[in-house]
Amino acid sequence: MRFVDEYRDAGQARALAAQMAALCRPGRAYKLMEVCGGHTHTIYKHGLEDYLPDAVTLIHGPGCPVCVIPMGRLDDAIHIAEQPDVIMTSFGDMMRVPGGRGSFLDAKARGADIRMVYSPLDALKIARQNPRKRVVFMAIGFETTAPSTAMTVLRAETEGIHNFSVFCNHVTIIPAIKAILDSPDLHLDGFIGPGHVSAVIGCRPYEFIAHTYGKPLVVTGFEPLDVLRAVYQILTQLAEGRSQVENQYARVVPWNGNAKALNVISRVMELRPYFEWRGLGSISHSALKMTEKYAAYDAERIFQIPGVRVADPKACQCGEVLKGVLKPWECKVFGTACTPETPIGTCMVSSEGACAAYYNFGRFSRERVKEATRR
Amino acid sequence: MSVATTMQLALRNAFIQRDSPGHALARDSARIARACQDMADRFRRGGKLIVFGNGGGGADAAHIAVEFMHPVIVGKRALPAVALSNDAPTMTAIGAREGLAESFAHQLASWATPSDIALGVSRDGRCANVLRGLRAAHDLGLLTVALLGDTEPAEPAETAEPVETVETVADHVLLARTADPAVVKEIHVTTYHLLWELAHLFLEHPPANRADTLPTGTRTDGRAGDQESDPADVPARDSAQCSDDACVTCSDQAAPATVVRLLHSGLALAETATGTGEISTEEISVALVDASVGDTVLTHAGEAIAVIMKGAHRGRP
Numbered sequence: 001m002r003f004v005d006e007y008r009d010a011g012q013a014r015a016l017a018a019q020m021a022a023l024c025r026p027g028r029a030y031k032l033m034e035v036c037g038g039h040t041h042t043i044y045k046h047g048l049e050d051y052l053p054d055a056v057t058l059i060h061g062p063g064c065p066v067c068v069i070p071m072g073r074l075d076d077a078i079h080i081a082e083q084p085d086v087i088m089t090s091f092g093d094m095m096r097v098p099g100g101r102g103s104f105l106d107a108k109a110r111g112a113d114i115r116m117v118y119s120p121l122d123a124l125k126i127a128r129q130n131p132r133k134r135v136v137f138m139a140i141g142f143e144t145t146a147p148s149t150a151m152t153v154l155r156a157e158t159e160g161i162h163n164f165s166v167f168c169n170h171v172t173i174i175p176a177i178k179a180i181l182d183s184p185d186l187h188l189d190g191f192i193g194p195g196h197v198s199a200v201i202g203c204r205p206y207e208f209i210a211h212t213y214g215k216p217l218v219v220t221g222f223e224p225l226d227v228l229r230a231v232y233q234i235l236t237q238l239a240e241g242r243s244q245v246e247n248q249y250a251r252v253v254p255w256n257g258n259a260k261a262l263n264v265i266s267r268v269m270e271l272r273p274y275f276e277w278r279g280l281g282s283i284s285h286s287a288l289k290m291t292e293k294y295a296a297y298d299a300e301r302i303f304q305i306p307g308v309r310v311a312d313p314k315a316c317q318c319g320e321v322l323k324g325v326l327k328p329w330e331c332k333v334f335g336t337a338c339t340p341e342t343p344i345g346t347c348m349v350s351s352e353g354a355c356a357a358y359y360n361f362g363r364f365s366r367e368r369v370k371e372a373t374r375r
Numbered sequence: 376m377s378v379a380t381t382m383q384l385a386l387r388n389a390f391i392q393r394d395s396p397g398h399a400l401a402r403d404s405a406r407i408a409r410a411c412q413d414m415a416d417r418f419r420r421g422g423k424l425i426v427f428g429n430g431g432g433g434a435d436a437a438h439i440a441v442e443f444m445h446p447v448i449v450g451k452r453a454l455p456a457v458a459l460s461n462d463a464p465t466m467t468a469i470g471a472r473e474g475l476a477e478s479f480a481h482q483l484a485s486w487a488t489p490s491d492i493a494l495g496v497s498r499d500g501r502c503a504n505v506l507r508g509l510r511a512a513h514d515l516g517l518l519t520v521a522l523l524g525d526t527e528p529a530e531p532a533e534t535a536e537p538v539e540t541v542e543t544v545a546d547h548v549l550l551a552r553t554a555d556p557a558v559v560k561e562i563h564v565t566t567y568h569l570l571w572e573l574a575h576l577f578l579e580h581p582p583a584n585r586a587d588t589l590p591t592g593t594r595t596d597g598r599a600g601d602q603e604s605d606p607a608d609v610p611a612r613d614s615a616q617c618s619d620d621a622c623v624t625c626s627d628q629a630a631p632a633t634v635v636r637l638l639h640s641g642l643a644l645a646e647t648a649t650g651t652g653e654i655s656t657e658e659i660s661v662a663l664v665d666a667s668v669g670d671t672v673l674t675h676a677g678e679a680i681a682v683i684m685k686g687a688h689r690g691r692p
Contacts (some may be wrong), residue, residue: 002503091676098634102452106452109419109578110419110421117630118676118677119676119677119678120676120677121658121659121660122676122677141675141676143674144629144676144680145675145676145678147663147678147680148660148675148676148678149676150675151641151660151662151663151678155660158640172567175647196629196673196675196680199673199680199681200680251683252673252681252683253681254681258663258664258680258681260663260664261680264662264663342579344544
């Protein structure tokens with residue numbers, strides 16, 4: 001199949017592995033962060049870490065939109081869902097995410113009308129079909145899903161649908177990367193840049209990472225060879241003493257992004273002064289909210305939300321995992337009290353979460369074996 | 376006989392004494408599961424657990440309440456529970472004025488609601504206040520569970536009052552099948568740990584045709600709902616889309632789609648490859664890209680964010 005087979009060739013992967021090994025300076029360790037949860041999924045699904053030189057460690061970043069939602073926001077969403085005549089709609093990933101008062105599924109069991117949708121368009125359709133109900137879309141995601149939400153609000157406006165609103169939890173990737181770069185916990189050597197976020201925002205916004213922080217960043221796709229090539233390109237830059245933004249995913253990502261999508265986002269949404277990220281704390285200008293012009297479609301304004309900050313369960317170490325300080329299996333409850341069936345932390349819920357990826361693709365056992373062998 | 380041999384024999388006898396009640400408990404698994412299922416139903420409806428007992432049973436009641444209120448296993452949600460015997464002033468006040476037999480019934484009548492669960496603990500099943508409490512709870516419509524020991528029936532009391540039996544007031548009677556008071560206690564602890572564990576299991580995995588699969592418009596709290604909506608109206612995706620380890624649409628992942636027809640208002644019909652390689656057609660928005668029929672676009676949450684191939688090709692970016 002085109003776009004698949006040529007990016008899954010084992011021979012090319014082995015050749016890249018040899019080239020990467022040759023680029024590593026003896027005695028030096030390389031810590032690279034893949035920012036996007038989709039890349040984490042690819043890395044574990046295809047066992048890509050086995051192709052990397054021992055000196056290279058991949059750190060899993062905060063790029064899973066479900067994983068970074070704080071518990072308090074979910075409680076706010078459940079509060080909205082429990083109001084009279086409300087139909088809450090949400091992506092499937094969010095349904096099992098535990099908040100302080102349980103998950104969407106728990107709220108649904110208590111009687112709230114919460115439905116899974118595949119897109120905001122589906123939510124709008126439900127609003128159209130239920131004129132006497134107030135339909136709320138639980139909007140999550142980075143710049144990849146924000147255009148879809150914004151476009152749907154514009155459609156609702158055009159069609160005169162007034163019983164539709166958005167509980168906006170969209171976040172933006174650049175401030176999160178900056179927060180990680182400023183974190184004293186981590187000393188990273190380079191970044192694997194997100195693919196689909198970059199299809200919207202382009203590659204220019206990452207330039208400060210190369211210029212100010214002196215770290216290479218390579219935007220790449222989601223096939224195995226895409227990821228390996230990105231690592232190869234980062235190692236090449238480091239070997240040559242360069243730090244630049246490179247676009248390995250040019251078949252999808254234009255250097256300047258999608259101007260129409262950016263325009264739609266800026267018409268409907270604006271930056272929040274600050275937003276809490278699970279594990280990273282409050283980051284200024286890191287999330288989007290509805291503009292005053294679209295207040296009528298803003299669930300946050302329509303419903304009085306409690307807005308209470310809820311601390312994560314003490315046993316959960318999602319924060320450290322999201323910052324890359326801990327490997328998922330180093331978390332105290334990984335694979336025991338916290339599993340994909342009964343997740344405690346968000347990283348175990350979404351398939352893009354680092355813990356779920358480890359758990360589902362058996363990295364847990366392999367890492368343990370590796371550790372035991374080293375000892 | 377040496378001390379060591381005596382000790383060994385005593386230990387062996389102690390285990391033999393526990394062997395039969397332990398196996399009996401295992402044989403009662405279906406009975407325990409039914410109780411847990413009913414308890415989960417009550418919790419789902421917003422009910423709380425009210426536990427009571429005397430002496431060691433009172434200590435058990437406190438233990439049970441704390442198990443539910445503050446789960447020791449991380450990740451299990453707290454469920455509302457209270458032990459009536461914890462409140463010494465109220466217990467003694469009622470006992471002094473109305474007699475000890477009323478100590479639980481009085482409290483239940485004051486603040487229990489029909490969606491609650493009453494769990495009475497009695498080692499010998501003869502505690503008058505536990506039976507009266509279960510009776511009051513039963514009359515109020517609570518789910519009633521009795522946790523008892525298997526002792527000889529009591530001698531008929533010399534009174535005109537009919538003797539209350541636990542079978543008439545408890546929806547579920549869970550027995551420790553031994554008369555040994557120490558073993559009764561041990562079996563009780565295991566039983567209520569099971570009650571806690573299985574109640575959570577039923578809460579987390581409601582059986583089909585229960586709470587989360589009720590027809591739209593029906594609420595689990597019994598309130599009448601609106602019948603106008605139909606989830607089936609939302610276009611169903613091929614479940615095979617979710618078979619490739621991650622659901623490509625509901626997860627934050629992009630899916631390629633080939634535009635087959637442009638519709639009004641920036642919408643289009645597009646073909647997407649499912650996880651099994653089959654093709655399904657769905658409505659997407661192409662308002663943010665310059666897409667023509669035959670183009671392959673990258674969709675995110677139903678919105679095309681990039682054109683990845685001009686012309687009739689199908690694939691994955």
